[in-house]
Amino acid sequence: MPYSFDEKVEMRQTGSIKWEHLHKIFGAEDLTPMWVADMDFKGPEPVIEAVKRRAELGIYGYTKPPEYLFESVSRWMENRHGWFVSTEWLSYSPGVVTALSASVRLFTSVGDPVVIQPPVYPPFFKVVEENRRQLVLNPLRWVDGKYRMDFDDLREKVKVSGAKMLILCSPHNPVGRVWEREELEELAQICLEHDLMVVSDEIHADLVYKPNRHIPFLSLSAELEERTIVCTAPSKTFNMAGLQASFIIIPNPNLRESFNAYMEKEHLxxxxxxxxxxADAAYRHGDEWLDQVLDYLRGNLEFLVDFVEKRIPPLKVILPEGTYLVWIDFRPLGLAPGELQEFLVKKAKVALNAGSTFGEEGKGFMRMNIAAPRSILEEALMKIETAVASIKPAER
Ligand SMILES: Cc1ncc(COP(=O)(O)O)c(C=O)c1O
Incomplete structure (x- = not known):
């Protein structure tokens, strides 16, 4: 069925963080919310129908993931990504961040070095630091118009620090890279050489713009199965983060047993x-909706690029290969990072994620969520345009 993503769904009075926590996070209410990674679109019709049917049963007792759900996840991986995932490899976690934190706790010890690649999703810092592990930063580098992994730096840092684990973001939030096979192969080589365990956060795997193609890290070679965990979820793909279901792919039975025992112990x-x-309905019947939402998002992306080029030329859009999150370089405005957020909140009245929260490398950038009706995207861009125009060129 054809879906319309132009519809504005009223989200106030629902507890939506994106729409209702503006004051708490940004200190202002009247902002166009282009921040936290939720879409403003209704999900696939088969999902809505399945939830309604389940609601009508009227009994909402304690529940475990049934086998048919794991079969749906496995079939999705095969059909969408050409990747065989045995249902035996699958574990459940309410969230991907929960699984990242559990992996850090279970498979490293206090004080151990853990590598992340900033600018990156802020909880990557937290799951390392708050579990009292040592952060090892392997920043992405801007090479020939693209963010790239810095393999020389990674080799050196792993050697010097003796790191035990790397948390990979694939596709990458916030820079939107969909890592190419050669890049992942080089990373895998380093991990195998240095006995580095990889926890690959692939929550954005389904949100990729053609001709780019997501390559599941674990699909690269059987050797990686010993030491790799892949975290995936329908939450970003089908806009159901609030339902809290993630699927953690762990081929190594020892690691999987430890993970499952931990989740039981923590009542998770x-x-x-x-x-x-x-999740079952989404993975069985969500293809059609996903293809349409990807077309709409691509349209939003083209709209944004065109708008910024023509009407806000000081800004530079980093074209994402995947995700609905767009990394935008605001540095030409010449504002300090603290001033930049204040400028966007107070002058433009838009809520974007501050680049500095993704690491030092993100200073002067902002992350914009474009998974919204085009009219909302246009409203946000027009507000930014007006605010930027109010800065005198001499001040830039
Ligand atoms: C890379 C990445 N990992 C994890 C999450 C959140 O996952 P969860 O809500 O399942 O913990 C997000 C949300 O934006 C994300 O971008």
């Missing part, structure tokens, strides 16, 4: 009954 192994039917 029960699933929301609505998440069961929603």
């Amino acid at each position: 192994a029960v699933i929301n009954p609505f998440a069961v039917v929603a």
Whole structure:
């Protein structure tokens, strides 16, 4: 069925963080929310129907992921990514961040070095630091118009620090890279050479713009199965983060057993009954919706690029290969990072994620979520245009 993503859905009074926590996070209410990674689109019709049918049962007791749900995840990986995932490899976690934190706790010890690649999704810093591990930063580099991994720096840092684990973001939030096979192969080589375990956060795997193609890290070689965990979820793909269901792919039975035992011990192994039917319906019947949403997002991206080029030329859009998050360089405005956020909140009245929260390398950048009706995207861009025009060129 054809979907319309132009519809504005009223989200106030629902507890939506994106729409209702503006004051708490930005200190102002009347902002156009282009921040946290939720879409403003209704999900696939089969998901809505499945949730309604489940609601009508009227019993919402303790629930475990049924086998058919793991079969749906496995089939999705095969059909969408050409990747065989045995249902035996699958574990459940309410969130990907929960699984990242569990992996850090389970497979490293206090004080161990853990590598991340900033600018990167802020909880990557937290799951390392708050579990009292040592952060090892392997920043991405801007090479020939693209963010790239810095393999020389990685080799050196792993050797010097003796790092035990790397948390990979693939596709990468916030820079939007969909890593190419050669890049992932070089990373895999380093991990194998240095006995580095990889926890690959692939939550954005389904949100990739053609001709780019997501390559699951674990699919590269059987050797990686010993030491790699892939975190995936329908939450970003089908806009159901609030239902809290993630699927953690762990081929190594020892690692998987430890992970499952930890989730049981922490009482995190029960699933929301609505998440069961929603995730199952999404993975069985969500292809059509996803293809349409990707077309719409590509349209939004083209709209944004064109708008910025013509009407806000000081800004520079880093073209994402995947994700609905766009990394925008505001440095030509010449504002300090603290001033930049204040400028966008107070002058433009838009809520974007400050680049500095993704690491030092993000200073002067902002992350904009474009998964919104085009009219909302246009409103946000027009507000930014007006605010930028108010800065006298001499001040830039
Ligand atoms: C890379 C990445 N990982 C994890 C998450 C959040 O996952 P969860 O809500 O399942 O913990 C996000 C949300 O934006 C993300 O971008």
